[in-house]
Amino acid sequence: MEEGHSFVAIRRDLHKIPEPGFQEFKTQQYLLNYLKGLSSDRLEIKTWKTGIFAKIHGHNPSKTIGYRTDIDGLPIKEETGLTFASEHGEFMHACGHDFHMSIALGVLTHFIYHPIDDNLLFIFQPAEEGPGGAEPMLGTDIMKEWKPDIITALHIAPEYPVGTIAIKEGLLFANTSELFIDLKGKGGHAAYPHETNDMVVAACTLVGQLQTIISRNINPLDSAVITVGKITGGTVQNIIAETARLEGTIRTLSVASMEKVKKRIEQLVEGIRTAYGCEVTIDYGSMYHQVYNEETLTREFMEFANSIAGITVHECREAMTGEDFGYMLKEIPGFMFWLGVDSEYGLHHAKLSPDERAIGKAISLLKEYFTFKGSAK
Numbered sequence: 543m544e545e546g547h548s549f550v551a552i553r554r555d556l557h558k559i560p561e562p563g564f565q566e567f568k569t570q571q572y573l574l575n576y577l578k579g580l581s582s583d584r585l586e587i588k589t590w591k592t593g594i595f596a597k598i599h600g601h602n603p604s605k606t607i608g609y610r611t612d613i614d615g616l617p618i619k620e621e622t623g624l625t626f627a628s629e630h631g632e633f634m635h636a637c638g639h640d641f642h643m644s645i646a647l648g649v650l651t652h653f654i655y656h657p658i659d660d661n662l663l664f665i666f667q668p669a670e671e672g673p674g675g676a677e678p679m680l681g682t683d684i685m686k687e688w689k690p691d692i693i694t695a696l697h698i699a700p701e702y703p704v705g706t707i708a709i710k711e712g713l714l715f716a717n718t719s720e721l722f723i724d725l726k727g728k729g730g731h732a733a734y735p736h737e738t739n740d741m742v743v744a745a746c747t748l749v750g751q752l753q754t755i756i757s758r759n760i761n762p763l764d765s766a767v768i769t770v771g772k773i774t775g776g777t778v779q780n781i782i783a784e785t786a787r788l789e790g791t792i793r794t795l796s797v798a799s800m801e802k803v804k805k806r807i808e809q810l811v812e813g814i815r816t817a818y819g820c821e822v823t824i825d826y827g828s829m830y831h832q833v834y835n836e837e838t839l840t841r842e843f844m845e846f847a848n849s850i851a852g853i854t855v856h857e858c859r860e861a862m863t864g865e866d867f868g869y870m871l872k873e874i875p876g877f878m879f880w881l882g883v884d885s886e887y888g889l890h891h892a893k894l895s896p897d898e899r900a901i902g903k904a905i906s907l908l909k910e911y912f913t914f915k916g917s918a919k
């Protein structure tokens with residue numbers, strides 16, 4: 543199965559069937575069909591919701607090495623024009639999880655045919671884009687029984703060329719919190735604003751005020767982001783809106799800054815309540831812990847990867863992206879790295895089209911690294 547098997551073809555199959563978090567039913571079935579087709583008595587498979595744990599038993603294990611891939615898609619209508627574009631209308635693999643999955647299968651398949659001493663655990667995790675599958679997966683009995691001693695994951699990076707991996711010790715990805723704010727006032731006729739509490743005006747004021755948190759309340763030498771990605775409100779053009787809703791996300795480089803941003807949001811919301819005489823509720827949705835790369839393992843991996851032909855290691859800066867893999871790294875030493883895929887369009891863009899040559903590069907690198915880490919010295 544391994545030699546000649548096209549993990550690019552697998553990526554294309556998976557690309558056609560993107561599904562939202564915890565609804566990755568076809569994706570899970572596709573992955574299970576593939577794994578069952580390997581028919582190895584050294585491979586043990588357990589499912590959790592739409593996720594999968596796949597353990598390869600080593601010859602003479604002294605530890606378990608973990609590898610995690612996310613499996614969900616995003617609510618984006620694809621505009622790549624690719625022959626294997628999404629068949630699921632409003633959803634797209636616009637964050638590379640199709641790449642991450644096919645790379646995981648490539649590495650896993652290699653170790654079915656080339657066993658090493660240590661155990662390997664492959665985690666196919668749902669709902670990375672939200673509401674988060676890593677934290678609940680960590681709490682499962684399966685994870686308690688099969689818990690890896692070290693763990694790694696990668697994420698595609700459109701801005702780097704194929705063959706480059708980007709990584710740093712310590713903080714790599716930000717703390718995140720979703721942000722949903724609902725405003726309720728008094729609607730009415732567009733010509734009688736004085737008899738209403740207009741929630742479009744209140745919402746617009748609040749969006750402007752939220753931006754001042756970053757510019758006025760966060761130390762300029764620290765970094766934080768508040769993005770309001772969606773505003774809804776009102777019904778038609780000549781009715782003053784009774785309700786409005788803001789949907790966004792907060793990113794910070796420390797847990798302390800996240801608390802500070804939230805406290806300030808609550809103060810500004812209190813001001814909006816008073817100024818506009820309306821009801822306002824805040825819901826922080828799902829929150830992700832920062833991705834923090836354990837220093838010793840990361841440095842060792844960087845040196846190892848540098849010695850692999852065709853791989854260039856770039857020491858990068860931290861990014862304001864979020865990843866619930868941060869929860870796994872909070873409990874298990876390990877690291878995450880960026881994989882260069884050289885796409886003109888970035889993550890979460892309808893035209894993202896990563897270079898598929900990166901799949902083979904990543905499989906080779908991880909095969910070598912796991913062999914190095916998982917063989918008795």
Ligand SMILES: CC(=O)N[C@@H](CCC[C@H](N)C(=O)O)C(=O)O
Binds near residue numbers: 719720
């Ligand atoms: C790598 C990546 O793009 N991850 C997502 C994680 C989203 C977390 C959550 N839904 C939020 O929006 O806060 C990202 O947007 O960074």
